[in-house]
Amino acid sequence: MTGEQLEHPMADDELSRNEHIKDASNFLRGTLAEGLQDEITGAITEDDQQLVKFHGMYLQDDRDLRPERTRKKMEKAFAxxxxxxxxxxxxxxPQWLALDQxxxxxxxxTMRLTTRQTVQLHGIIKSNLKPTLQAIDHVVLNTIAACGDVNRNVMCNPNPYQSHAHAAAQDLAKAVSDHLxxxxxxxxxxxxDGEKIAGGEQEVEEPIYGKTYLPRKFKIVVAVPPSNDVDVFAHDLGFIAILDDKGEVTGWNVTVGGGMGMTHGEPDTYPRTADVMGYCATKDAVAVAEAVVTVQRDxxxxxxRKHARLKYTIEDRGLDNFRAEVERRAGVLLGPAKPFQFTSMGDRYGWSEGDNGRAHLTLYVQAGRVQDRPGAMQMTALRKIAETHDGDFRITPNQNLIIANVPVERQKEIHWLCQEAGLLAPWSGLRRNSMACVALPTCGLALAESERYLPDLLTALDERLAVHGLSADDIVIRMTGCPNGCARPYLAEIGLVGKGPGRYNLYLGAAFDGSRLSKLYAEDVDHAGIVATLDPIFKAYADTREKGERFGDFTIRAGLVAKTGNGRDFHANVKPHAKPVAAE
Known part of the structure; x- marks a missing residue:
């Protein structure tokens, strides 16, 4: 592999502002060190707010407090x-205990388990940043490249009941993450407080990224069929395990060009499901990953920046051209994609058998928020378990948690602790398959509530589902406070995307296995409108569905939404309805 880099095909004055910030940053240093010493403000400079993302953090403020602090002429509540x-x-x-501490x-x-299979910590003031990162480093974790225009946290199937295949997926995820x-x-x-390199930037090299890193964020996942829990088609680059008759990994199908983000009212922005580009052997996977990244870099x-993700590069350049360039740089000829099948995108809750008499318990964590509440002391329960557990903890891409490799003698105790903390899977199939982004009060992009509102909406929808006998049916629902799609709502059978305070766009028709985008069904609806819109659809589904038919497939067969393809036709090939189609 070589670190060949092409010149930017445009003049400096045409580059986005972020490109100039990265170029002048001295390899992501900027004035961050100086900004930490400034006690007058809880913020950092505007340019450093972009650079600090590469270090794994965002400057935010509590939007609930904005009006009062504005009236008092106080600085925003930055953290x-x-x-x-x-x-x-x-x-x-030990790592879980350190994050808990x-x-x-x-x-x-609180600890928040994210849709990208990691942990977010909120509300850390500037003076506590270094102690926080040093405590994380002490247990051999870090936050570098968890955000920013680089490859971010690499996800993989976390379910250890597929032991050999999971081990291969975990090994590949770690290898790709380390390499990039x-x-x-x-x-x-x-x-x-590491030692600075003498001579400064002249002795720093970024053989893969170059001085200005990537045009935008880059996301990689590793999937193990039949579970598509990582939503492989939602990401820039994916590896799908191809298994033999014994369940061993023989190689990987490679997917490219997925991405969820868009902007309301701008049809040139859209979510896109990834294309399957080909097949590679395990020994070539890291080289292929680097080649995909460097082609996107150039x-x-x-x-x-709204047109800077890999999905737009492939739409503009074509998959065949992109594949040829990846093969040239990797020195690998991709083979034809091999058959695979996904059957779900959710988690397998409860106990599953492992090796050597051990078992694994998958817990339900509502919207990923681990916290102590009256009657549900979740952080305390998990802390007690971690203090004596000799297995590990595995965060799922659905914001849930697996306590893995539990010996027989501890299973009853751990089950009881989790039950008392409200961490066992709920009875509602809709709630079991729900996800939400953080949104308000901390996300600066949020147009509407998400994490704080979705539980109440689920309660209202569960009441209607119970009326129609659908309480136990697994239906995927996801909500985001803005159209950027962090909880991947466009791949949910029911997707809700914030449009404004208390108002959402409603999307229907995605596939239960995560392979098909949803479509716009109703615009700008409030709580009452969401419930009133979905209720007759639930009834029609209960009354007229075919055997084994999933909710998303039914909405297409019933003519509620069109069966769109991919990419640019997301906006062009939809059939939005102002009112729901009544059940016959």
Whole structure:
């Protein structure tokens, strides 16, 4: 592999502002070290707010407090969200305990399991950033490249009941993650008081990323059929395990060009499901991953950040051209894609058998928020388990948690602790298959509530589902507070995307296995409108569905939404209805 780089195909004055910030950053240093010393403000400079993302954090403020602080002429209630880099979502009990301690010492006394299989810590003030990152580093974790225009946390199927296949997926996720880490020592210098390299930037090289890194964020996942829990088609690059008759991995199908984000009212932006580009052997997978990243580095749009993801590069350049360039750079000829089948995108809750008499317990964590509440002391329960557990903890891409490799003698105790903390799977099939982004009050992009609102909506929808005898049916529902799609709503059978305070766009028709995008059904609906719109559809589904038919497939067969393809036709080939079609 070579670090060949092409010049940007546009003049400097055409590049986006972020490109200039990265170019002048001295390999992601900027003025972050100086900004930490400024006690006058809880914020950092505007340019550093972009650079700090590469270090795994976002500057946010509590939007609930904005009006009062504005009236009092006070600075916004600034704090940082920190995202840990955990390839494959696997942490040891000591690592879990360290994150729990950080959450209680420096954060808002909660841990949030994310849709990218890692942990976010919210509410960390600027003066506590270095102690927080040093505590995380002490247990051999870090936050570098968890955000920013780089390859982010690599996800993989976490279910250890498929032991051999999972081990191969975990190994690949870790190998790709390590290989694509930024090389700059800026993270260690600034946050961990590491020794600076003499001579500064002249001795720093980024053999994969170059001085200005990628045009936009980049996301990689590893899937193990029949479970598509990582939503492989939602990401820039994916590897799908191809298994032999014994369940061993023989190689990987490679997918490219997925992505969820879009902007309301801008048809040139759209979600897109990935294409299957070909097949590679395990020994070639890391080389293929690097080649995909470097082609996007050189071909991606650095003028418009809204057009800078790999999905647009492939739409513009064509899959055949992209594949040929990847093969040239990797020195690998991809084979034809091999057959595979996904049957679901959710988690397998409860106990599953493992090896050597051990078992694994998959827990339900509502919207990924681990916290102590009256009657549901979740952080306390998991802390007690971690203090004596000799297995590991595995975060799922659906914001849930697996306590893995539990010996027989501890299973009853752990089950009881989790039951008392409200961590066992709920009775509602809709709730079991729900996800939500954080949104308000901390996300600066949120147009509407998500995490704080979805539980109430689920309660209202569960009442209607019970009337129609659908309480136990697994239906995937996801909500985001804005159209950027962090909870991947466009791949949910019911997707709700924030449009404004208390109002959402409703999407229907995605596939239960995560292979097909949803379609716009109703625009700008409030709580009452969502329930009133979905209720007759639930009734029609209960009354007229075919044997084994999933809810998303039914909405297409019933003519409620069109069966769209991919990419640019997301907006063009929809059939939005102002009112629901009544059941016959």
């Amino acid at each position: 940082f969200m920190i995202r840990v880099r955990i390839p494959g979502g696997v942490v040891t009990p 950080v959450a209680r010492d420096y954060s808002n006394h 880490l930024p090389a700059t020592p800026a993270y260690r210098e600034i946050w961990l 071909w991606g749009d650095r003028k418009s």
